[in-house]
Amino acid sequence: MNQSNQDISYSIAELAKEFDITTRTIRFYEDKHLLKPARRGQQRVYSRADRTRLKLVLRGKRLGWPLDDIREMIHMYDAPGGEEKQLRVMIDKIKTSRETLLRQQEDITLALSEFDDIQLRCETQLSSLQISNLTGT
Amino acid sequence: MNQSNQDISYSIAELAKEFDITTRTIRFYEDKHLLKPARRGQQRVYSRADRTRLKLVLRGKRLGWPLDDIREMIHMYDAPGGEEKQLRVMIDKIKTSRETLLRQQEDITLALSEFDDIQLRCETQLSSLQISNLTGT
DNA sequence: CTTGACGTTTACGTTAACGTCAACTTATGC
DNA sequence: GCATAAGTTGACGTTAACGTAAACGTCAAG
Numbered sequence: 417m418n419q420s421n422q423d424i425s426y427s428i429a430e431l432a433k434e435f436d437i438t439t440r441t442i443r444f445y446e447d448k449h450l451l452k453p454a455r456r457g458q459q460r461v462y463s464r465a466d467r468t469r470l471k472l473v474l475r476g477k478r479l480g481w482p483l484d485d486i487r488e489m490i491h492m493y494d495a496p497g498g499e500e501k502q503l504r505v506m507i508d509k510i511k512t513s514r515e516t517l518l519r520q521q522e523d524i525t526l527a528l529s530e531f532d533d534i535q536l537r538c539e540t541q542l543s544s545l546q547i548s549n550l551t552g553t
Numbered sequence: 554m555n556q557s558n559q560d561i562s563y564s565i566a567e568l569a570k571e572f573d574i575t576t577r578t579i580r581f582y583e584d585k586h587l588l589k590p591a592r593r594g595q596q597r598v599y600s601r602a603d604r605t606r607l608k609l610v611l612r613g614k615r616l617g618w619p620l621d622d623i624r625e626m627i628h629m630y631d632a633p634g635g636e637e638k639q640l641r642v643m644i645d646k647i648k649t650s651r652e653t654l655l656r657q658q659e660d661i662t663l664a665l666s667e668f669d670d671i672q673l674r675c676e677t678q679l680s681s682l683q684i685s686n687l688t689g690t
Numbered sequence: 691c692t693t694g695a696c697g698t699t700t701a702c703g704t705t706a707a708c709g710t711c712a713a714c715t716t717a718t719g720c
Numbered sequence: 721g722c723a724t725a726a727g728t729t730g731a732c733g734t735t736a737a738c739g740t741a742a743a744c745g746t747c748a749a750g
Contacts, residue, residue, distance in 0.1 A: 427726085427727085428726090428727075429726070429727085438708085438709080439726095439727080440708070440709065440710085441707085441708065441709095443728090443729090444707070444708060448707090457716080458715075458716075458727075458728055458729095459716080459717095459726090459727060459728080460727085460728090475660050475663070475664070478617075478656060478657060478660050479617060479657060479660055479661065479664070480615075480616060480617020480618075481617075482706070482707090483706075483707075484706090492671055493667070493671060496674050496678060497678050498678075500679065500682050503675050503678055503679050503682075504679070506671075506675050507672060507675050507676070507679075510668050510671060510672050510675075513664075513668060514665065514668055517661050517664055517665055517668075519615060520615060520616060520657070520661055521658070521661055523612050523615050523616055524616065524654050524657055524658055524661075526612070527612070527616070527650075527654055528651065528654055530630070531647050531650060531651055531654075534629055534630060534643075534647060535644060535647050537633050538640050538643050538644050538647070539644070541633060541634050541635075541640055542637065542640050542641070542644075545637050545640075564696085564697085565696090565697075566695095566696070566697085575738085575739080576696095576697085577738070577739065577740085578737085578738065578739095580698090580699095581737070581738060585737090594746085595697075595698055595699095595745075595746085596696090596697060596698080596746090597697085597698090619736070619737090620736075620737070621736090
């Protein structure tokens with residue numbers, strides 16, 4: 417198989433800039449075993465895979481997951497095999513995670529419709545102010 | 554207008570039990586101005602409206618919002634009027650909140666489909682273990 | 691009337707997720 | 721070749737969101 421790797425790599429500052437986070441944050445994630453970049457001497461060199469993992473981390477953050485959960489998720493992602501018991505545990509974790517996500521979906525739907533409601537009231541209020549401005553406050 | 558209030562009320566312990574949180578948490582939310590229960594003497598008495606607000610708080614938490622944001626949201630909810638500038642600010646906040654929620658929806662969709670993927674791989678792996686068990690490890 | 695069960699305030703402790711130096715090494719442009 | 725920009729490892733600080741414990745009030749039941 418001809419793997420046409422373009423072996424793209426990134427510096428820590430490049431990633432920080434791209435995702436609008438600090439280098440401190442990226443190193444912190446490494447401390448927490450969310451990332452494991454290569455090293456050229458002392459310096460960290462991030463592959464495209466590392467960049468993808470970082471994106472996964474940030475997505476987890478946007479969904480409100482704690483870093484520990486995110487780490488588990490990521491490790492599930494690149495751990496295809498294992499013993500039978502391990503696999504069953506993983507499947508179970510996926511199940512509960514999925515339930516959490518579905519719950520979040522419901523919550524979002526509710527919140528969105530309530531926002532519609534609030535916004536409508538705001539706009540109604542606004543236009544009534546507009547009118548009373550015209551007709552003399 | 555005949556307001557047929559059933560004036561249901563709850564104790565702090567009842568709410569804590571119902572929502573599986575501690576009384577400490579509920580009092581903490583009050584400190585942060587997320588709740589303002591009535592008092593019978595010293596004791597807190599929660600109305601059905603208070604209970605609804607608490608539910609809103611917990612929904613916000615599930616969506617990963619910080620308590621400060623949740624408080625803003627709640628206050629927007631029961632503040633229909635205000636000055637023109639205030640109203641415009643509110644509408645703008647709603648807009649950005651809505652964008653955040655839509656982003657979360659995308660994230661959830663992605664995460665769910667990746668979970669499908671991981672689970673499939675797990676199950677494939679499981680059944681191949683099953684087979685090698687039958688055919689003699 | 692006292693013993694729990696439940697409630698209150700006050701205050702300090704804890705954990706997660708970084709921020710903010712400091713002190714130092716390594717690359718890079720001119 | 722030298723400033724300066726970028727990177728490194730500690731180490732301590734900070735904020736949010738509660739936990740935990742102390743010290744005390746109150747009220748119904750035995």
